[in-house]
Amino acid sequence: MDNIHDANLYELEKKLKNSNEFKKGKEIEESLKNRMKPELGFFKLINLFSKKYPFLFSILITLIVINSIFTARISYLTNIIIQQAIYDVDGQAGTNYGLEWFWWMVITCGVLLVMCFGTYFRDYIGNMISVKIEVDLRNILISKLLEQDISYYSDKKIGEIMTKLISDTNVIGNEINGLLANVISAPMVLVLEQ
Numbered sequence: 001m002d003n004i005h006d007a008n009l010y011e012l013e014k015k016l017k018n019s020n021e022f023k024k025g026k027e028i029e030e031s032l033k034n035r036m037k038p039e040l041g042f043f044k045l046i047n048l049f050s051k052k053y054p055f056l057f058s059i060l061i062t063l064i065v066i067n068s069i070f071t072a073r074i075s076y077l078t079n080i081i082i083q084q085a086i087y088d089v090d091g092q093a094g095t096n097y098g099l100e101w102f103w104w105m106v107i108t109c110g111v112l113l114v115m116c117f118g119t120y121f122r123d124y125i126g127n128m129i130s131v132k133i134e135v136d137l138r139n140i141l142i143s144k145l146l147e148q149d150i151s152y153y154s155d156k157k158i159g160e161i162m163t164k165l166i167s168d169t170n171v172i173g174n175e176i177n178g179l180l181a182n183v184i185s186a187p188m189v190l191v192l193e194q
Contacts, residue, residue, distance in 0.1 A: 126177030134173030
């Protein structure tokens, strides 16, 4: 019975190693294996996957930068609207920016609309990247679990291992999108708002 079970595991492992999913993750697995540290930092992990998905990462960073610029300029546009409205009503106070306050309001609404679409697409691309990274990490970890000797599982419950694997990779996937956006946009907004 054990020989049949071992043969089935061997066949399953062989099929997994020949699949495209396994081959895609092999490069990242090798990079992870070549690191001598027992832990891999979060930003090093993002760097590894940015090399695997350069097009998606470049779109994501572009959208983050554009949104940051518009976010920093909203307060400036709001100030222009207020100053122009005061000038339009009084004529002596406020500042004339060349257009009536209404047109500055239209421009600001246009900027807000661009920001809404930019935020949507930023989140969409970010979630795509997060899911891809999560799936790749799971495949790497499952292949490592398949490489373990059968005695490794004698004192460990497979269900607990899988639950831990899924929950940990899920946390990493969830944090990638938000953290990457905040790390890039927060300093930009602070600098551009001055």
